[in-house]
Amino acid sequence: MASLRSMELEINGAQYALTIEPRVTLLDALRENLGLTGTKKGCDQGQCGACTVHVDGERVLACLTLAVQAEGRSIRTIEGLASKDDTLDAVQQAFIEEDAFQCGYCTPGQIMSAVACIREGHAGSDAEIREFMAGNLCRCGAYNGIVAAVRKAAQRIQGAAA
Amino acid sequence: MNDFDYLRATALDEASTLAKTPGTMFLAGGTTLIDLAKCGVERPGTLVDITRLPDLSAVTVDEAGATIGALATMSRVAVDAAVTERYPAVSEALLLAASAQLRNMATIGGNLMQRTRCAYFRDPAGYPACNKRMPGSGCSALENVTRDHAILGTSDQCIALYPGDLSVALTALGATVRTTSREIPIARFFVEPGDRPDRETVLERGEIVTAVHVPASAAAANSTYLKVRDRQSYEFAAASAAVGLELEEDGRTIRDIRVALGGVATVPWRAEAVEAALRGRRLGETTIREASRAAVEGARSWYANGYKIELACRVVARAIMEVGGIK
Amino acid sequence: MSLTDSPAKYGSVAGSETASGPLGRAALRGDGSLKVRGAATYALEQPVEGVLHCVLVQSTIGAGRVAAIDRSAAEAAPGVRLVLDAGNSLTLAPMPDFFGNTPPGDSYVPFAREISFNGELIAAVVADTLEQARAAAALLEVTYEEARSVPTFSDPRAGEGRAVDAMTKEWGEPDAAFAEAPVRIEATYETPREYNLPIEPHGLIVHFEADDRLTIYEPTQWVDGTARNYAGWFGLSFDAVRIVSPFIGGGFGSKAQGLPHSAAAAIAAKMLGRPVKLAVTRPQTFTAYGGRPATRQTLRLGAAADGRLLALDHDAASETSVTGTFTETLGIVTKMMYAVPNLSSRQNVVPVNTVLPGPFRAPGKNPSAFAFECAVDELAVELGMDPVDLRRVNEPDHDFETGKPWSSRRLLKCYDVAGEAFGWAGRNPAPRSMREGRQLIGWGMAVGTHPVYAAPGEATVRLLANGSVEVSSSAIDMGTGTYTILAQTAADVLGVPVEKVTVRLGDSRLGRAPVAGGSQLANLMTAAVHKTALAARDELVTLGLTDPNSPLRDQANTLTVADGRIGASRGGAISVGELLAATGRDHLEVTRDTLPEADRTPEERQRMFSTLAGRGALPDLPVSRHSFCAHFIEVRVDEDFGTIRVSRVVTAFDAGRLYNPKLAESQFKGGIVMGIGMALLEEGVTDPRNGRILSSNLADYRIATNADVPEITTISVGEPDYDATPLGGKAVGELSIVGVAPAIANAVYHATGRRVRSLPIKLDDLL
Numbered sequence A: 001m002a003s004l005r006s007m008e009l010e011i012n013g014a015q016y017a018l019t020i021e022p023r024v025t026l027l028d029a030l031r032e033n034l035g036l037t038g039t040k041k042g043c044d045q046g047q048c049g050a051c052t053v054h055v056d057g058e059r060v061l062a063c064l065t066l067a068v069q070a071e072g073r074s075i076r077t078i079e080g081l082a083s084k085d086d087t088l089d090a091v092q093q094a095f096i097e098e099d100a101f102q103c104g105y106c107t108p109g110q111i112m113s114a115v116a117c118i119r120e121g122h123a124g125s126d127a128e129i130r131e132f133m134a135g136n137l138c139r140c141g142a143y144n145g146i147v148a149a150v151r152k153a154a155q156r157i158q159g160a161a162a
Numbered sequence B: 001m002n003d004f005d006y007l008r009a010t011a012l013d014e015a016s017t018l019a020k021t022p023g024t025m026f027l028a029g030g031t032t033l034i035d036l037a038k039c040g041v042e043r044p045g046t047l048v049d050i051t052r053l054p055d056l057s058a059v060t061v062d063e064a065g066a067t068i069g070a071l072a073t074m075s076r077v078a079v080d081a082a083v084t085e086r087y088p089a090v091s092e093a094l095l096l097a098a099s100a101q102l103r104n105m106a107t108i109g110g111n112l113m114q115r116t117r118c119a120y121f122r123d124p125a126g127y128p129a130c131n132k133r134m135p136g137s138g139c140s141a142l143e144n145v146t147r148d149h150a151i152l153g154t155s156d157q158c159i160a161l162y163p164g165d166l167s168v169a170l171t172a173l174g175a176t177v178r179t180t181s182r183e184i185p186i187a188r189f190f191v192e193p194g195d196r197p198d199r200e201t202v203l204e205r206g207e208i209v210t211a212v213h214v215p216a217s218a219a220a221a222n223s224t225y226l227k228v229r230d231r232q233s234y235e236f237a238a239a240s241a242a243v244g245l246e247l248e249e250d251g252r253t254i255r256d257i258r259v260a261l262g263g264v265a266t267v268p269w270r271a272e273a274v275e276a277a278l279r280g281r282r283l284g285e286t287t288i289r290e291a292s293r294a295a296v297e298g299a300r301s302w303y304a305n306g307y308k309i310e311l312a313c314r315v316v317a318r319a320i321m322e323v324g325g326i327k
Numbered sequence C: 001m002s003l004t005d006s007p008a009k010y011g012s013v014a015g016s017e018t019a020s021g022p023l024g025r026a027a028l029r030g031d032g033s034l035k036v037r038g039a040a041t042y043a044l045e046q047p048v049e050g051v052l053h054c055v056l057v058q059s060t061i062g063a064g065r066v067a068a069i070d071r072s073a074a075e076a077a078p079g080v081r082l083v084l085d086a087g088n089s090l091t092l093a094p095m096p097d098f099f100g101n102t103p104p105g106d107s108y109v110p111f112a113r114e115i116s117f118n119g120e121l122i123a124a125v126v127a128d129t130l131e132q133a134r135a136a137a138a139l140l141e142v143t144y145e146e147a148r149s150v151p152t153f154s155d156p157r158a159g160e161g162r163a164v165d166a167m168t169k170e171w172g173e174p175d176a177a178f179a180e181a182p183v184r185i186e187a188t189y190e191t192p193r194e195y196n197l198p199i200e201p202h203g204l205i206v207h208f209e210a211d212d213r214l215t216i217y218e219p220t221q222w223v224d225g226t227a228r229n230y231a232g233w234f235g236l237s238f239d240a241v242r243i244v245s246p247f248i249g250g251g252f253g254s255k256a257q258g259l260p261h262s263a264a265a266a267i268a269a270k271m272l273g274r275p276v277k278l279a280v281t282r283p284q285t286f287t288a289y290g291g292r293p294a295t296r297q298t299l300r301l302g303a304a305a306d307g308r309l310l311a312l313d314h315d316a317a318s319e320t321s322v323t324g325t326f327t328e329t330l331g332i333v334t335k336m337m338y339a340v341p342n343l344s345s346r347q348n349v350v351p352v353n354t355v356l357p358g359p360f361r362a363p364g365k366n367p368s369a370f371a372f373e374c375a376v377d378e379l380a381v382e383l384g385m386d387p388v389d390l391r392r393v394n395e396p397d398h399d400f401e402t403g404k405p406w407s408s409r410r411l412l413k414c415y416d417v418a419g420e421a422f423g424w425a426g427r428n429p430a431p432r433s434m435r436e437g438r439q440l441i442g443w444g445m446a447v448g449t450h451p452v453y454a455a456p457g458e459a460t461v462r463l464l465a466n467g468s469v470e471v472s473s474s475a476i477d478m479g480t481g482t483y484t485i486l487a488q489t490a491a492d493v494l495g496v497p498v499e500k501v502t503v504r505l506g507d508s509r510l511g512r513a514p515v516a517g518g519s520q521l522a523n524l525m526t527a528a529v530h531k532t533a534l535a536a537r538d539e540l541v542t543l544g545l546t547d548p549n550s551p552l553r554d555q556a557n558t559l560t561v562a563d564g565r566i567g568a569s570r571g572g573a574i575s576v577g578e579l580l581a582a583t584g585r586d587h588l589e590v591t592r593d594t595l596p597e598a599d600r601t602p603e604e605r606q607r608m609f610s611t612l613a614g615r616g617a618l619p620d621l622p623v624s625r626h627s628f629c630a631h632f633i634e635v636r637v638d639e640d641f642g643t644i645r646v647s648r649v650v651t652a653f654d655a656g657r658l659y660n661p662k663l664a665e666s667q668f669k670g671g672i673v674m675g676i677g678m679a680l681l682e683e684g685v686t687d688p689r690n691g692r693i694l695s696s697n698l699a700d701y702r703i704a705t706n707a708d709v710p711e712i713t714t715i716s717v718g719e720p721d722y723d724a725t726p727l728g729g730k731a732v733g734e735l736s737i738v739g740v741a742p743a744i745a746n747a748v749y750h751a752t753g754r755r756v757r758s759l760p761i762k763l764d765d766l767l
Ligand SMILES: Cc1cc2nc3c(=O)[nH]c(=O)nc-3n(C[C@H](O)[C@H](O)[C@H](O)COP(=O)(O)OP(=O)(O)OC[C@H]3O[C@@H](n4cnc5c(N)ncnc54)[C@H](O)[C@@H]3O)c2cc1C
Pocket: A045, A046, A047, B025, B026, B027, B028, B029, B030, B031, B032, B033, B034, B035, B070, B071, B096, B097, B098, B099, B102, B105, B106, B107, B108, B109, B110, B111, B112, B113, B114, B163, B164, B165, B166, B207, B208, B209, B210, B234, B235, B236, B237, C699
């Protein structure tokens, strides 16, 4: 049997120490070991996007990442998106304004994906947003709102940068 | 998942040596391996994480061709300016695959090595019989629901589809796979199931894919990847085609053409018969559609996948028309 | 154009007596801030100390019996606390399900020995960590005695099934009328098994605080009904069970009762004396509850040359399980949609080796409308008539099924408004008449409808000294907007801003509420909160006028409550807080329900909310109450590949008064998105040999992605309908999915000339 392994993960700028088996996924480590339950599990098979987090600034699926693979990387989850003074990120704000969710379960994944989508420069048109957000399923069917929110947030971010 | 050890390799030969032990597997992006470990298909004893090996993620494009490091991620390669310009089929095949998140994780080496999505293969508890998982145990797909199974390159042991997109483009463009010990033309890298469906490539135990080399050509620079599926995105191909085309000076006569198919065969499928039928011919919709029928020579359908025969021909034809500028 | 900015004429709350107040406004979702921060706590995220992890094991045969389960390897695996199967499980009392099916015998064990479907629960493993439990579950050695299964109703051995008497309906002389009708069509339509697949999989945490007291954190659309399940299983009183379900990651009908896995987790917790967490895996969810059963409907329509329907014959069948009856009520739209003077409708259920099917968004209505609305389109083609004109000709002035007048029916308005916004008038009726490059373009339309159901509800309203208001009920919000509209309702009555109202939901310790299903909850809970808030306002006024310590005592005949203040219309007002403080209180609390007045024992009251009995308690109304909508849809079909993309959707809705048009629009669009998936993608694929679900994951069971959905235009033509519900709303949540699939199928026909009568319409259907 493989032994437990001690590791440190950097999540939302803080260091977390944990001792777990190597087979524990980043998703289960977040939800079951670290109490960071904002990241959701919709399939555990890479097929829905609910578990999207950022590793070294890029959107990835926490359900197909072993926690140990993320050692030494910088992880960001939905809990770390709002600023220190609790001001919502532009994408979070736009999601509320555009009612880009219903049950809210896919939402953290959608938002983490959207933040990256904008940063990658893939929010140039509605068609592009739809394609580059296609890896995040929403059974409530909030897709129109999601596209509107990403478009709006992208404009605000560009406006702020200009 | 079964319990396994995890090691992080720091040098290529170290990784190679570690992986000579049976039960040891390389872990790259993990999007195939961790998924299959959860399904109970892969039961590794030890995972050797190769993602921190140095020097394996570069993408260099020069006059001779593109060299893509095995650890470069799909998304990196897809948006590489030189790849997009000189090897559009490669970039398109990558962008049409999986999702943005998966492409950020998945590596080029891992992508070649991805395994079939055959529903029976992925469900060992429900279907103990699978020659690919366990040679000699039988095949649960034969005589059953097979809408997503192969029509080309099958054997009476296994009809599972090779699901990847990138390798189809690489096959059309005549790429070479570089490993720790040799260079393998992509046409010889993948092996058809025959009576050993568990063997999918010629890689030996411990052998690591280090890079993929795509030779430069005019056909590569004028290439495309066309992928057809019911869902607009985030789905494997029902049928796909990678086509590269070079015309004579007259702008109408085909000097060089490369065609490969995806979503229909047990391995990425080069359609040499289509190429031969068109080389030297003039571009034209009728000519192309007729020649494209050769893409499915020897195809055999199983229960529910007969539609792939017709679809494959049409996808090939349309991909050729697209690079040929026929609207 | 969208609902929220549709022309004022079709605005959401025109004519409503509370149009000036918060109810009816497009307020932002009250729980939005929590959800976008990842701070909304779903069931499996509740912090419970010391939980053990439970993993399910399901059968891999479709019929037969479990001969033996060797638990030893699993029991010896690291971290394992308990391996449960039929042999060592605690025995519970049998409880009727939603539909009144009670497991046979006088006891109930959720682990099957006799297997009636592939994927049936047979065992469970509890371990310290999730990884340990998963790995040990794979070590169970199960030996089966396999019997031949009949996996689907397409299997000839399934036979014809049995008739559902309640579904037999006949009026006029349908056979004679059909025989004489100058224009006739006949066709058979099929829909596959479809699964609810809320993106939050099922699961729960069970915590026995004492032998006879437990708390369950479980996503449920029906807190009270679920509490009744557990109380019954364990022989406890209703009050001994607490269900906590503040957020639900979608349900669509699948999360309304305790299921076998729920019982398994509870048994494990009880036997181990430790809290147990159980997450059903995504593949397991395909058989942990029933989705929509496969359906088959043969329709015969006879019409006059001018399009008037003369006869309708409807012969339907749906799958059910071999152990229980679930009826997907396929005649439900057929019978009431148009003016049909001669009709015959009947339905069989065909038992097969499947999990008992269950309700899934617009059960019955959805597949019913698919068949009927396609058939009407086929009739229009046969008649050479425009499909909208054909529907107009057959617009009924009353409900032909019940003989009652409509409470309201603004479907003609839907045709006008949506047809115009879509540009329907420019349609060339000939198939294959529109194209762009290699894309064939088709326009199709169809209607949807949903009945207005009613049941009683209960709410508590507390007015606090700081001027804020608390509303509470065990009702739930699964994204439907309950938090938001109940705050709006209370704010409306009590004259406070919405931000001052806190709503607490989803806890069986709060006031009673019936199931969030049948699109009834919004109407009945706004009614309950409205009534309670009025009562609270009255009590406050009485307090102000009569309490010896009230500064407002005897100042006027009555007092007005507004903006957190109370006072005589002329003269000084004081804050609600001041009044409460002066009269020696820190709050005022009122609880009311909307049960008809009657003396009831506590047990009876409970039954009204925790079973479907509540519906029966309400008086039968003299009107027929339905919502309506008309979908106009454009598709593009690649002429080589047969791939279909929906490129435009315009839908007009008559759903009465919308309590919050912004959230209603989200519901409407969500239903349309699901309808797109149903039409083109979703299919439960079954192994014909053993009934195993081959598409039991989110890659193979394809739901629509963002890229499959165009910008959708929704328009409301609804007006408050106080004959339908106390506050004028009609059914919203399930309405919009009804009619989408036929509109798409009709558009595909228009694009290609191919009539596909079996869903989903895949590329291979059009090659
Ligand atoms: C939901 C989903 C949808 C997908 N859709 C598509 C799609 O549409 N098109 C498509 O093409 N793909 C698709 N994929 C597959 C995906 O592209 C592959 O999983 C991915 O490319 C594998 O790369 P990886 O780095 O994650 O490999 P890993 O999972 O890390 O490894 C895969 C295998 O390759 C071996 N390996 C990895 N690197 C090397 C190396 N350098 N040398 C030798 N052996 C190596 C590993 O040992 C393992 O056996 C999808 C995957 C998922 C989960």
